Amino acid sequence: MNKFYITTPIYYVNDKPHIGHAYTTIAADVIARWHRLKGEDVFFLTGTDEHGEKVETSAKKAGKLPKEFVDNIVGAYKYIWEKLNIKYDYFIRTSDSSHVKVVSEIIKKIAENGDIYKGYYEGWYCVSDESFWTELQLVDGKCPSCGREVKKVKEETYFFKLSKYQNKLIDFYNKNQKFLSPNFRSKEIINRVNDGLKDVSITRTTVKWAVPFPLDGSHYVYVWVDALCNYISAINWPHGPEFKEYWPADIHLIGKEINWFHSVIWPAMLFSAGIEPPKMVFAHGWWTVDGKKMSKSLDNFVDPILMVDKYSTDAFRYSLIREMPLGDDGDFSEKAIVSRLNNELVAELGNLINRVLTMAERFEGKIEGEAELDQKLNIGKIDSLMEDVDTFNALNEIFVFIKATNKYISEKEPWRLQGRELSNVLYNLLEASRIISILVYPFMPNTGAKIANQLGIEVGTIDDCTFREWTSKVKKGELLFKKFIQ
Numbered sequence: 001m002n003k004f005y006i007t008t009p010i011y012y013v014n015d016k017p018h019i020g021h022a023y024t025t026i027a028a029d030v031i032a033r034w035h036r037l038k039g040e041d042v043f044f045l046t047g048t049d050e051h052g053e054k055v056e057t058s059a060k061k062a063g064k065l066p067k068e069f070v071d072n073i074v075g076a077y078k079y080i081w082e083k084l085n086i087k088y089d090y091f092i093r094t095s096d097s098s099h100v101k102v103v104s105e106i107i108k109k110i111a112e113n114g115d116i117y118k119g120y121y122e123g124w125y126c127v128s129d130e131s132f133w134t135e136l137q138l139v140d141g142k143c144p145s146c147g148r149e150v151k152k153v154k155e156e157t158y159f160f161k162l163s164k165y166q167n168k169l170i171d172f173y174n175k176n177q178k179f180l181s182p183n184f185r186s187k188e189i190i191n192r193v194n195d196g197l198k199d200v201s202i203t204r205t206t207v208k209w210a211v212p213f214p215l216d217g218s219h220y221v222y223v224w225v226d227a228l229c230n231y232i233s234a235i236n237w238p239h240g241p242e243f244k245e246y247w248p249a250d251i252h253l254i255g256k257e258i259n260w261f262h263s264v265i266w267p268a269m270l271f272s273a274g275i276e277p278p279k280m281v282f283a284h285g286w287w288t289v290d291g292k293k294m295s296k297s298l299d300n301f302v303d304p305i306l307m308v309d310k311y312s313t314d315a316f317r318y319s320l321i322r323e324m325p326l327g328d329d330g331d332f333s334e335k336a337i338v339s340r341l342n343n344e345l346v347a348e349l350g351n352l353i354n355r356v357l358t359m360a361e362r363f364e365g366k367i368e369g370e371a372e373l374d375q376k377l378n379i380g381k382i383d384s385l386m387e388d389v390d391t392f393n394a395l396n397e398i399f400v401f402i403k404a405t406n407k408y409i410s411e412k413e414p415w416r417l418q419g420r421e422l423s424n425v426l427y428n429l430l431e432a433s434r435i436i437s438i439l440v441y442p443f444m445p446n447t448g449a450k451i452a453n454q455l456g457i458e459v460g461t462i463d464d465c466t467f468r469e470w471t472s473k474v475k476k477g478e479l480l481f482k483k484f485i486q
């Protein structure tokens, strides 16, 4: 049996979940569900990043110990994933003692390999992003990532010899063309690595809510190093059967702002520790909201729970995936959700299933015929798009089939037919609907299950996406989607 291991980034507990988090996690869920429908042994990991200065400060403000504080808010993430119908296999928390132990062990391995040394760090630090920047990287003296004030820091620190891995990384990228995905983003990383790598600071002395640095009691592990290790601590590196089974990960799905950490620092750490790197790091784009960048000052972070309550889980999942190719940037607007809900989900998909079930219920007699609509289904293309992590075009291709099925109805005009001719058209429509229930399931699990239920069947697998004999008895239920009227 093929294994398939996919991860989201672990989300920072101090941030309020917004559509950026929702998008990454929904996309990962869609991909994981597709692979499950292919009969693969899937492991889908998500979780929370819980250490660092911001959490320490927030906990203090709330009059709580950091651990108490994070225990209280981690539930917000679990709740939202439940609302979005995210079926993860494991939820990792970086404050778990098993994770802390793994971070410590990896650092010892890297040190044994001679890749850690003590020195002084001088530079600029953004508290909000927990990122160090050099003088050159600052934009107008401010953080290049978020635009906030940065503070000058000089402290004793331990460095990881990232510079040592420059050639090895370039060689690895050349041999593993899919590692830097999507392809158009790979150039930027390769150019920066070719320009030369600086060793990176991996410890701090001022932040205490962190993993203790195993080589020196006065230091703590830099939160980013700690966070990256979640991908192997969750599967019990080094001796756990899960690690042996699932590693290397097939896809680390991330947002492009953390691409450097995942595409450069992480594989270099793994090389040093003698662990194989993941097969692919896929960096997706950013969302704007109504044409504007999401920011604290505009207070335009969209709450996914409000969207789900207003438009339904499936309409929200569908809209996010249908709005932009996974690698590109895109714009989020409620207007777009309403338009997709009314014009695509209600008018194309919902209406199709409703018409097919109405006709099938009225028909008395055996439904049988010759496959004709199968010509319009390109399951090989859809699957290869999904294998390429192209959820956007795969969903478009599924809707090509849905549209073709609607067109088949208007061409055949089944309301004018009877007997064997009508039976033949119904056979094609029911088989198409059965296959549609499977194809939409990873994107809209509730909808896929509802269609299957009304057809009197269970949701099948990707292998079941071929026309065969129709044997079940339909029972029309409630409409799949309701038009949203403002």
Ligand SMILES: [Zn+2]
Pocket (backbone or CB within 6 Å): 126, 127, 128, 129, 143, 144, 145, 146, 147, 148
């Ligand atoms: Zn910043």
